[in-house]
Amino acid sequence: MAPDARTRAGGDEVEEQLTLVPPPAGARRRRRPSPPADRAPADRDPVAQVVIDTPLPHLDRVFEYVVPHDLADAAQPGVRVRVRMAGRQHDGFVVARAAEADHPGRLSPVLRVVGAEPVLTADVLAAARAVADHYGGTLADVLRLAVPPRHARAESAEPPPAEEPAGPAAPPSAGQPLGAWSAFPAGPALLRRLAAGESPVAAWTALPAQTPGTDWPDAVAEAVAATRSGGRGAVVVVPDRRDVDRVLAAVSAAVGEQDCVALTADLGPEARYRAFLRLLRGHTRVAVGTRAAAWAPVRDLGLLVCWDDGDDLHQEPRAPYPHVREVLRLRAVQEGAGLLVGGLARSVPLQAWVATGLAADVVPGRSAVRAAAPSVLVAGEGRQEDRDPAARTARIPSLAWRALRDGLEEGPVLVQVSRQGYVVALACQECRTPVRCPRCAGPVGVPATGTTPVCRWCGLPPAEETRCRACGSGRLRAIGVGERRTAEELGRAFPGVRVLTSGGASVVATVEDTPMVVVATPGAEPWAPGGYRAAALLDGWQLLDRASLDAAVEALRRWSAAAAMVRPAPREGPGRVVLCGVPPHAQVPAVEALVRWDPVWLAARELADRVELGLPPVRRHVLLRGAPAGVKEFADRLEELGHVPLGGVRATGPEEFVAVLGEGRAGSLPADVRAVRAALSARRSDDQVRAVLDPLEGPR
Known part of the structure; x- marks a missing residue:
């Protein structure tokens, strides 16, 4: 192994693999060089509050580090940094700078700044914390989904941040027909509110078999154009790349090709990071993409769109397993943006939003449905x-x-x-x-x-x-x-x-x-x-x-x-x-x-039917999956906290058990799941348990 392998990206994983193999008898362990002792702290706000990228739930909190004088200008909120914890180096994000520390003891220094780009905005950080709390997960897991890996060549190739954000798109003329929204009684009001800078939340049922110009991608483009006419940005999330191509073509025609960018996971590391930087630096104000675009750092966000929220591609397969529909809802609340969730069909969670008054129902007239439906x-x-x-x-x-x-x-x-x-x-x-x-x-x-x-x-x-x-x-x-x-x-x-x-x-x-x-x-x-x-x-x-x-x-x-x-x-x-x-x-x-x-x-x-039976989405559930002993202990602790076991613990394989529990008290399940995970993590339990709130599929 090269001498500097541990200091490069991914070095922690290399070190963790090496520590699994005991050194030979009599071998001397090589120690990392300590940072210079004469690195004086910064003159202003010398304390950095850092969120460390670690999978351990009991470390899901902000840690304080001292900012050396030579990093005072670079270690700003939102940048990536390298810090030491428990003898190992970890990546993290600076979330704030402070004049004094809450910790009474000695603080470790920030080792280095990994790129001076503030890639984590305050709005995305607040939404990530809300998503982690909603799903009983950790902030580090959510930030791993929200911020793509750094690509140094992309940072140097993209132009610097715009001094002034891109101006609004040209507003539609007064006599221009509504096009795709003409068959919806609430369509004109929706577009007017978006253009006026308001934040409506709508559950939209699209018409089938529409010709180009009035199909659902054109309806999305008209909503984005109305938002841009008010000077705000938009994020559109669709299930797969084929939908991205259709929506991107329609949105580009409506607001201009230079004002929108595709953001998908299959672009590759450099292309994806370049798209991310264009949005972050304010050169582009509209993001169209798949699940990865839900966290796009659009400036002055005014509209979030989710198409076909019932598609299982919107469910994140990595912890804490958030759904795009909920991510966009929480972002809309945090950033005061409008939210449009649509599809040809209607999911039960979306119908629950309509029933509780969280979203307005935007449906076509029956005469339009009869004319369009096959x-x-x-x-x-x-x-x-x-x-x-x-x-x-x-x-x-x-x-x-x-x-x-x-x-x-x-x-x-x-x-x-x-x-x-x-x-x-x-x-x-x-x-x-x-x-x-x-x-x-x-x-x-x-x-x-x-x-x-x-x-x-x-x-x-x-x-x-x-x-x-x-x-x-x-x-x-x-x-x-x-x-x-x-x-x-x-x-x-x-x-x-x-x-x-x-x-x-x-x-x-x-x-x-x-x-x-x-x-x-x-x-x-x-x-x-x-x-x-x-x-x-x-x-x-x-x-x-x-x-x-x-x-x-x-x-x-x-x-x-x-x-x-x-x-x-x-x-x-x-x-x-x-x-x-x-x-x-x-x-x-x-x-x-x-x-x-x-x-x-x-x-x-x-x-x-689900209201009467207390089933999701009326009542939240958690699915536990893992080793038999770990699942049983996790389920027992949740049951002690008042949650209701459904069907008990059962085996789905030779070494895998599952359990499902329903929420005992409204709003308490995510916090209790997080507390149990943290307690087991602090105890260094070897029985790994996967806890999924609101699973799309139950155990088989």
């Missing part, structure tokens, strides 16, 4: 079985075949399949018992045509001949078919027609307006600028039968996303959407909501 038909409903006996049981009934065939006469058609792969599950042909792997009990499937069955968990073929463990039969049938097998079947059914698949690692962004069959998994449907002529939503039961509290709402969201791409048409002929594999819509609220195109009705119905 005709949705449920396979097997009514008298269809008289003409097609297999209308309810067939995976692709004749009604769906006819809709696809008629749609192909004019343009592309869409087929939504709920699973990826080829054959994802097998079962016995005689007794329908699922085939499981004898090693790990995982589902057995076929990865591609002509291949042998393998386990989808361990990836190995069964150790013995695949036979039913219940009746011994060797005849198997497919019970779960993915998009690749579906594409093969459709290719044989429509010879001479191009079949395109989109899903998994091969997601297609757009398709041409020519006849073709597009087979896609939920969330991977390509955008068709001219609109699909028909769509078939297959295997609806697989979405409705998911082991999730939000199964019905999530199924409607995925169906709506695909159906909204079908352009409106008369009730007879091309333009139909056929939902397959579900009971008649009068028996299933999610299906009824799709047929009526009324997502707000389903969200309100779900919210009413």
Whole structure:
């Protein structure tokens, strides 16, 4: 190892790995050189309050260090610094400077300043503290999400901070039509309030199948333009990169290409840090991106937008596991900005905001919905079985075949399949018992045509001949078919027609307006600028039968996303959407909501049931996952603090247990989770427990 390896970025991780290996007997441990003793403290405000980047919950507080005279000008609030704690060097942020210290003892000095750029603004710091408190996490974990890693070359390449912030965009003329907001009764008032510098909070339900110029990206662009006309900035967060490209094009056309920047995690370290610096230094006032853009340091923030808040891509997979919807809400409160949360469907937490008066309901008129929504038909409903006996049981009934065939006469058609792969599950042909792997009990499937069955968990073929463990039969049938097998079947059914698949690692962004069959998994449907002529939503039961509290709402969201791409048409002929594999819509609220195109009705119905039962989002929950002893101790401590165990502690693997607890007293769960984590951390417990508040999915 090079002599200076510990002083470079990431040196702490190297040292921690080295300390795990005991030195050989008789070896002398090399000590780091101490800082010069004659470094006098700064003449003014010599005390720096520092937040240290450490994963230990019991160290989640501000520490005081003395600022040496030679770092007095550089160690300003917001900059990165290097400090020593417990004999090791740690990164941190200066959050304030003070004339006197609260600590009565001797203070350690700040070792060095890692870049003089104040990358942590006061507004972002306040929002990060609020997010950490809301999710029972630590400030260091949230700051790791909010501030990207430093890139020195990007700092030197970008121009210096602007003396004066960028001026407002040109206000729209008085006679200019509203465009995308014309179908919303509350749309004009929303834009007027944003342009006037106010901070409205709105729950927006977008219209389906809109032409370019009136689609949801254009509605977002109009809201951003109204905000910029008042001299304020905006942040727009969407689920994936394909949405970023669409929204960025619309916003650039509305406010100017030089005034907006894309901010996504897949840009790469240098490009992402350059975009971050452009916003921080005031050269750009609008950020459009994925989850990483929720913390964009926009000056004079006036509007925060979250599109499709029900998408699981908005859930951060790293501690403290915040959701973009809540991050933006807390930022809006801290910075006095407006908040617009929209989508084609309506999530239950967002409906709870409307019910409690936190957000205003911005929905289109029913006449506009009837004109825009496609005709949705449920396979097997009514008298269809008289003409097609297999209308309810067939995976692709004749009604769906006819809709696809008629749609192909004019343009592309869409087929939504709920699973990826080829054959994802097998079962016995005689007794329908699922085939499981004898090693790990995982589902057995076929990865591609002509291949042998393998386990989808361990990836190995069964150790013995695949036979039913219940009746011994060797005849198997497919019970779960993915998009690749579906594409093969459709290719044989429509010879001479191009079949395109989109899903998994091969997601297609757009398709041409020519006849073709597009087979896609939920969330991977390509955008068709001219609109699909028909769509078939297959295997609806697989979405409705998911082991999730939000199964019905999530199924409607995925169906709506695909159906909204079908352009409106008369009730007879091309333009139909056929939902397959579900009971008649009068028996299933999610299906009824799709047929009526009324997502707000389903969200309100779900919210009413949860209010009665005390389920999220009415009552907060925490999911504990980890080693058996650690989960049990964590759950016992929370139970002692008054929180309610739901189902007890149970095993999900050989060395993993889970537990779910409901909040005993409103507002107390995050603080109690944080206190228990800190107590276990201070005791240096070896049993690591992952505590997730408001989990999207419960334990399986």
